[in-house]
Amino acid sequence: MDSDIAGSAYVDADGQFHWSAAANLYDATDQGRNWERTFTNTDLGAVTTGLSTSPQTTTLLQDDSHPDLAGSICYQLDSRTDSSGKKIMPSPYNDDHCDIVGVWIDPSTKTWYAVVNDEFEFDPLNSDTSLTEAQRLSTGIHSNRILVATSTDKGATWQSKGAIVTAPNEPDGYLTQSDYPGNTWSYGESGTRLFIDHSTGYFYLYYDYQVRKKSNQNSSIAQWNAAARAPISGKMAPGTWNKFYDGSWTQPGIGGLDGSVNTPGGLSPLYTPSTDTVAWTGTGTSGQSLHYTNHTLAYQGPPTGTRDFDVQANGKTYTIDYFGATIKDADGNSVPSLTYVDPGIGYTNTFEITKDSNGNNQIVFSQYSPSGQASNAPVALHSGVTIYLDEANGSIFMPRPLDAWAISYNTDSQRYQAFGYDGYLLQNTDLSKMNDWTTVAYAPVSSGYMTTLDYGSMTNQNITTRSFYAVSDLNGHVDRITPAAHQAGQTTFTLHRPITDSNGNTVKSSSSYELQIGGDSVQDANYGTWKVVPVMDSFDSRYETGIYKIENTATGKYLTVDGSTIQQRRSWGAGEATGPEEANFDPSGNGGLGSGGGTDQWYLLPQASNTATTLSSSSSAAAQAAADGSLTSVGQYVLVNRDSNLALTVQSDGTFKLEPIGFRQTDQRAQLVPTA
Numbered sequence: 001m002d003s004d005i006a007g008s009a010y011v012d013a014d015g016q017f018h019w020s021a022a023a024n025l026y027d028a029t030d031q032g033r034n035w036e037r038t039f040t041n042t043d044l045g046a047v048t049t050g051l052s053t054s055p056q057t058t059t060l061l062q063d064d065s066h067p068d069l070a071g072s073i074c075y076q077l078d079s080r081t082d083s084s085g086k087k088i089m090p091s092p093y094n095d096d097h098c099d100i101v102g103v104w105i106d107p108s109t110k111t112w113y114a115v116v117n118d119e120f121e122f123d124p125l126n127s128d129t130s131l132t133e134a135q136r137l138s139t140g141i142h143s144n145r146i147l148v149a150t151s152t153d154k155g156a157t158w159q160s161k162g163a164i165v166t167a168p169n170e171p172d173g174y175l176t177q178s179d180y181p182g183n184t185w186s187y188g189e190s191g192t193r194l195f196i197d198h199s200t201g202y203f204y205l206y207y208d209y210q211v212r213k214k215s216n217q218n219s220s221i222a223q224w225n226a227a228a229r230a231p232i233s234g235k236m237a238p239g240t241w242n243k244f245y246d247g248s249w250t251q252p253g254i255g256g257l258d259g260s261v262n263t264p265g266g267l268s269p270l271y272t273p274s275t276d277t278v279a280w281t282g283t284g285t286s287g288q289s290l291h292y293t294n295h296t297l298a299y300q301g302p303p304t305g306t307r308d309f310d311v312q313a314n315g316k317t318y319t320i321d322y323f324g325a326t327i328k329d330a331d332g333n334s335v336p337s338l339t340y341v342d343p344g345i346g347y348t349n350t351f352e353i354t355k356d357s358n359g360n361n362q363i364v365f366s367q368y369s370p371s372g373q374a375s376n377a378p379v380a381l382h383s384g385v386t387i388y389l390d391e392a393n394g395s396i397f398m399p400r401p402l403d404a405w406a407i408s409y410n411t412d413s414q415r416y417q418a419f420g421y422d423g424y425l426l427q428n429t430d431l432s433k434m435n436d437w438t439t440v441a442y443a444p445v446s447s448g449y450m451t452t453l454d455y456g457s458m459t460n461q462n463i464t465t466r467s468f469y470a471v472s473d474l475n476g477h478v479d480r481i482t483p484a485a486h487q488a489g490q491t492t493f494t495l496h497r498p499i500t501d502s503n504g505n506t507v508k509s510s511s512s513y514e515l516q517i518g519g520d521s522v523q524d525a526n527y528g529t530w531k532v533v534p535v536m537d538s539f540d541s542r543y544e545t546g547i548y549k550i551e552n553t554a555t556g557k558y559l560t561v562d563g564s565t566i567q568q569r570r571s572w573g574a575g576e577a578t579g580p581e582e583a584n585f586d587p588s589g590n591g592g593l594g595s596g597g598g599t600d601q602w603y604l605l606p607q608a609s610n611t612a613t614t615l616s617s618s619s620s621a622a623a624q625a626a627a628d629g630s631l632t633s634v635g636q637y638v639l640v641n642r643d644s645n646l647a648l649t650v651q652s653d654g655t656f657k658l659e660p661i662g663f664r665q666t667d668q669r670a671q672l673v674p675t676a
Contacts, residue, residue: 015571022099028134038155043458045590102194144188200629201612285346292388312394313340322381325361344395411546432628465545518650527554570644
């Protein structure tokens with residue numbers, strides 16, 4: 001399954017599991033190496049092992065995606081128009097290389113909708129119109145944007161429908177020389193990941209934004225991770241998306257400013273192409289206004305000269321001379337190292353004189369958050385390195401390296417969870433507040449184009465439990481992530497939060513409850529009392545997972561799903577059933593990748609009290625507050641099947657069936673009502 005973009009796991013309306021992957025290798029002519037693939041089997045473990053069986057049990061649909069192939073996903077985008085004849089996606093060279101990075105299935109039409117990472121306008125700074133496509137592609141340099149595409153034939157073919165997130169400073173929808181008159185340019189939006197948030201009714205995109213040098217088009221002076229969202233009700237359509245910027249969601253997806261997530265104090269970046277300036281502004285830990293601007297280290301003097309800058313540390317001024325590799329206090333005394341808490345952002349900074357590979361002195365800089373998370377790997381200061389200085393107070397800021405967060409709902413902590421290449425595990429109660437993340441664990445992996453997957457089902461990409469899988473579609477690795485066991489004195493860890501009953505009290509496995517869905521009681525053989533049994537972590541059985549089995553207290557049978565095959569039990573409209581307890585996850589299944597458990601496992605998904613909507617710059621503070629949803633302000637709970645990620649829903653005839661999760665539908669409202 002090796003590809004060059006993160007893979008996507010999803011279960012179709014018929015209950016069939018699929019894994020999508022893509023590759024685009026910039027071939028000048030179609031060599032069959034540009035493709036969108038849809039793998040089909042019972043789960044990811046079966047997909048993987050089924051590729052090597054004889055006969056092969058994993059089926060594969062492949063859509064050739066080379067931009068010169070008529071009918072491919074991004075063929076001749078520049079000529080496509082909407083119903084009014086207006087061009088929907090300008091593409092000056094028609095060289096769009098497109099990768100699908102996330103799939104959602106429309107409950108009303110069963111159409112597949114996909115977020116698309118579009119690499120286009122190769123050799124963008126070269127205005128020579130005589131260049132061939134092969135010549136442009138050979139540079140490997142391109143602009144980026146995010147599109148939406150649909151498929152009505154289960155991934156055999158895809159049709160691009162328009163751009164949903166594009167760069168600011170490009171009014172024509174693509175890069176021109178006049179857009180970037182200075183020495184820098186915008187690389188656009190890339191590295192996209194999709195999370196479908198059924199708790200607040202939004203799609204969320206997490207992606208990269210970069211400002212690059214014209215003199216070295218693979219080198220950035222600034223880079224950060226950004227986010228966009230759109231109401232699920234809008235079906236990913238262009239114009240329904242907002243970008244996160246300066247703590248709010250009022251920037252449009254098309255051409256709006258790209259804000260940064262998880263920055264100290266919520267610092268917001270602003271790129272001004274005419275001056276090649278990237279400014280980070282916000283409020284510091286002591287309430288002061290901060291204004292950091294890019295300061296590129298460059299030797300600009302005679303051979304005996306120096307290049308230095310001042311920082312404020314421990315109430316004193318120190319001069320950092322990166323060229324001479326010295327650190328001096330205000331009296332001119334040299335010190336071997338300097339560690340202090342930065343007065344602006346509260347991060348711990350360290351400057352240290354070390355030896356480079358040639359035995360020469362160099363200054364290495366590192367910066368850590370109060371929780372110990374590295375803002376940047378130790379950086380050797382040398383000519384060409386960009387740092388960010390607030391000249392007014394001597395504060396220094398180094399943005400974190402680009403990451404690639406996979407976001408999920410963590411059933412164990414009842415929090416959103418982000419996990420990326422840097423190995424830090426972060427959690428948050430409110431995705432509208434993209435700077436409010438708490439570090440809860442550290443578990444580094446060596447992966448590329450990574451996403452996460454629920455190991456207990458091997459189908460569900462939208463959730464994680466205490467342990468989970470990190471899946472690299474670049475090298476085919478599947479890494480198991482299990483946070484370290486809690487130790488005395490440990491200050492950061494992922495915390496299990498038990499579910500609550502209709503009275504707000506903790507649900508106990510020793511108590512009995514009436515299970516209500518949409519106000520109707522779920523029963524087995526006319527017995528309507530149940531006990532809730534936690535499913536323990538398969539890799540550390542001391543811990544719960546936030547996944548439960550529901551056992552009838554009178555019959556001893558477990559709540560499950562009707563059907564003779566796993567596909568039938570995952571399908572839309574599958575009926576509720578009861579039966580004996582089913583097997584849990586088998587770590588040894590599928591050659592060690594694991595086999596998912598049965599369909600008798602469930603979780604309660606909180607749904608917030610917000611109204612999911614698209615905002616604008618004129619949206620009032622009240623409208624913005626109403627649009628944002630938090631897991632601490634719950635409007636209702638939904639009982640969701642772990643295996644299919646479908647909600648138990650009461651029907652008009654009083655029966656219960658699995659249906660796609662809606663947003664606060666009354667027929668999906670789940671309650672555990674104490675019976676004593």
